[in-house]
Amino acid sequence: MSNITRRQILKLIAAGAAGVTLNPALAAAPTGMLRKPIPSSGERIPVIGMGTWKTFNVGDDRELRLARTEVLEEFFRHGGGMVDCSPMYGSSGEVMGFALEQLGTTEPLFSAEKVWTDDGSATREQVADLESTWGVAPFDLMQIHNLVAWQEHLETLQEMKQQGSVRYIGITTSHGRRHEEFERVMANEDIDFVQLTYSITSREAERRLLPLARERGIAVIANMPYDRGPLIKGLKAREQLPDWAGQEFDCSTWADFLLKFIVSHPSVTCAIPATSRVDHMNENMQAGAGDMPGPELRERMARHIESL
């Protein structure tokens, strides 16, 4: 393909390597971050990504923008890749552009954005705006936010993928909304990714969508891994990690417990917890390394959470 960029080639070369970043400023020891393949290409991406809903929406506040830059730097230092955003998230895209500019690199990044407009003819225009906002082109993944005008957007995105204007395409939902329509799109359309809500307390996707993703060779991004935040806050405030968790697999924090549950599902490619804090980013990223629970242990984990 004539329009493969240097960045894409580097990513393909790096596929499968363990989280060593390409910018010396971000260089760190290999992190041991688990990587899973995108079924449609075989390219492997880190199982812990980063969401930006609320956390990166800080407007033009320079102090907070610099603080978020530190969070992104920590994410890359731990071998992170996917950052997910949307035009619906206020200034998050602009803040991401600012942070990438401050760090002086987009190399470790697997950029995931969304088209979010009722105007089905505005796909290319919105993607171009987002590229300009982030300072990134082409995006690695362009998704259709909450299936808004999905038929028109999908047709255009498929053309753009053919032309090399985006690398992967997908659709998103959250909180179990529109799963029937979501399932129809997964079953009938040619897409690389789906993004949906999946966590230890929101397991609706296990019934049909996750098996279908596996069957159709679609990568899965799990959003809301902490159920909007209260799940992990409540656990940290009130509960002790069960002793057996640390004995059975690498689990020393509630972030490990909740995130490993998600990314150990065979159909899930990555989870995208969001945070505005460097210490929380550290916790999140640790969860992508070490032993993962198997099916029996996952059920035990779910039963334990139900019992609390």
Add this chain to the structure above:
Amino acid sequence: MDDLSTYAVADFIPFTADVYFRLIERVSEAWWPLHLLTLGVGLAAAALAWSGRARIAGGLLAAALAWVGATFLVGKYAQLNWAGTWFGWAFVIAAALLVPLAFAESRSARRNRRISVPGLAGLALVVLGVPGYPFIAPLAGRGWAQAEVFGIHPDPTAVAALGIALLMLRGYRMWLAAVVPALWCLVSALTLQVLSAPWAQVLYAAVGVALLGMLWRGLADFGSGRV
């Protein structure tokens, strides 16, 4: 169509508490010492409304609403919330509407010197919105830097607008002038509730007091044959 029952109010608030309260603070810093002027404008508008000079009162209040809509909501808040532009334009439209409403009221030469329940409700809202509101942040432990001021921030401006509308307008004009400020108070109260700010209740109470005063005035006018 998505099932609305699957949404929480938090799903419509795309920012965190620290970011929102820093915005309040940064806007305050940016415009200081304009606060002294806007507080004076608020008090003058209330006094003029009380004395029946609705034209000037309406003009002053309209200027404050339009300024807050343009500078705070469109200029800053819209960076955090895509709906901020709509809210900002709603403030500007409310300001534009207020001018003819106040002029029409002025021609009827009504004065409001008699103490009444709607008048007291209007005064209470003006006291809360103009001299009272800056004290809420320090009383809530957030410090003076995050104090919200009439003519600079939308919440006190909307609360005072409800009070001034009650003092100077009647009938459909009063109701029309109150629509945008009341809606903003409810939107902001829901936002503050999501952000775990206890003074969200102040805004609910302000809307309740305004509604009570307006209904009282409407019934009184109906009973006296004014409507």
